[in-house]
Amino acid sequence: MDKRTKILYGILLAGAVIAPFVGGYPLFLMSALCFALFACAFNLLIGFTGLLSFGHAMFFGMAAYFCGHAAKVWGLTPELAVLIGTAGAAAMGYLVGWLAVRRQGIYFAMVTLALSQMVYFICVQAPFTGAEDGLQNVPRGKAFGLINLQSTPHDPLFGVIPVSDDIVMYYFVLALFLLGFGVIYRAIYSPFGQVLKSIRENEPRALSLGYDVDKYKLMAFVLSAALAGMAGALKALSVGAASLTDVSWQMSGEVVLMTLLGGMGTILGPVLGATTIITMQNYLAGFGSWVTIIMGVTFVVCVLAFRRGIVGEIAYRLKR
Amino acid sequence: MSTDYILETQHLTKEFRGFTAVDGVNLKIVRGSIHALIGPNGAGKTTVFNLLTKFLPVTAGRIIYNGRDITAEKPAQIARRGVIRSFQISAVFPHLTVMENVRVALQRKLGTSFHFWKSDASLTHLNDRAMQLLDEVDLTRFADIETVALPYGRKRALEIATTLAVDPELMLLDEPTQGMGHEDVGRVVELIRKVSANRSVLMVEHNMSVVANLCDTITVLARGAVLAEGPYAEVSKNPQVLEAYVGSSEMEIV
């Protein structure tokens, strides 16, 4: 990492830390972080391995259910509930990946889409998802049994800094976001990441050099599914619910959109893409179903204007 | 003492939906030799490479490598045994740097390629070896540029450096001089001669002057079957071979 990049990361981190005190609405910030992590996990596949999964909502959404169930029905502490969501998504990722990685290109995307539709229909039928109603009133509980994350009225910190438990929850989400982001960053710049990039660049060549490409793809798929699951689990705790929207194909499409908009194959692109789309959804909520159209148009304009995504385009201009 | 063969095929056959692309081929490659596989377009040369490396499943026949039957093995397994192929169209990693192209091949033997929790700084000790290999193909001054920017001939040279990085016992080169200018051809021929000093090479080649001055044995393939085999002087006079090439301008007899 060069110096300029380090400074940039420093600024972004500082911004994330003070955000709830400078006008950032905690629930909105948490949601942005969850989707940012989801997009980063997705980007590990499309941007660094060259695999287009069109069913990533199944990991995000199922982890939300797993986590919600663990917190609500089993009464587990939030960090354990997130762990269960993440582990569940990883296990699903192993199964789905095992079936999908043998397929190439569009067939890979089709297998992931088909399996995610199956998962969706199971969720509609299964009792533990609450079907159309979803899983409501998921409690946040106390992190490590100590730190209360539940929304309750609060005295200002030191008598001056206004805190609510939404803010405490935000830091919980931020901490886990940074953990997930760190894992992805490390994986991209690791010996493993080098092999992934070579598979993305020229799969037959990587194979001919003796790399079992299917095993590397499977490993990347499991990592990606696990972190997408972590994002979904955190989302379930933040908003206190898990619903069918989280496992729907629209959600799978949204993460593709976020990643392409921000710049696939870049480190910060998915974060920016996710934040942009969440912000738009938030501020355009008043327009009802027009939101979809406005977002669609924005997306088309962005893709036409900067093919590499926002961050990709900036990086490209800087390099020249 | 019988001849030492590094690779042997017995009745190697490949059918694509009833069409026989490779038809009962018996190949024997003498250890340490440079062996050419020639024949008109569509003769099945690339398919033979795909079978030897198991990029395609074999319909019938056996592949014996170093005395071991490898017919049932997987591509990555065969590569790890030391059979490394190149491709008819250049096979580089375009958006990695030239040096990273070679290093990714070197990295395999470290055994850390699944370690996603380790920094890639753990690979920097391979840089020196990568630079040595680039030096062998005269590419050191391009080490840090993105490979996509290399001229075509240089990409093919990089491919050879990458192949050498995994220290193959048997190199399979599919038309290594195809599409190259005269100068580049000369450079690649010298390179192949140099690197073949302590390994075996099987190459597909259309340029007959290259075949004539580089290869010990030549196998001619036509419509999937072996038409002739022997040293260049013999094969190039074979009337059947000349006939197979009639109407095709590929055989530039010297």
Ligand SMILES: Nc1ncnc2c1ncn2[C@@H]1O[C@H](COP(=O)(O)OP(=O)(O)O)[C@@H](O)[C@H]1O
């Ligand atoms: N995957 C494939 N499916 C069907 N036919 C193929 C396939 N690969 C090669 N062929 C056919 O096999 C024949 C031999 O092709 P190839 O081995 O590429 O020839 P060469 O390399 O000698 O020019 C051609 O007729 C080609 O069309």
Ligand SMILES: [Mg+2]
């Ligand atoms: Mg060919």
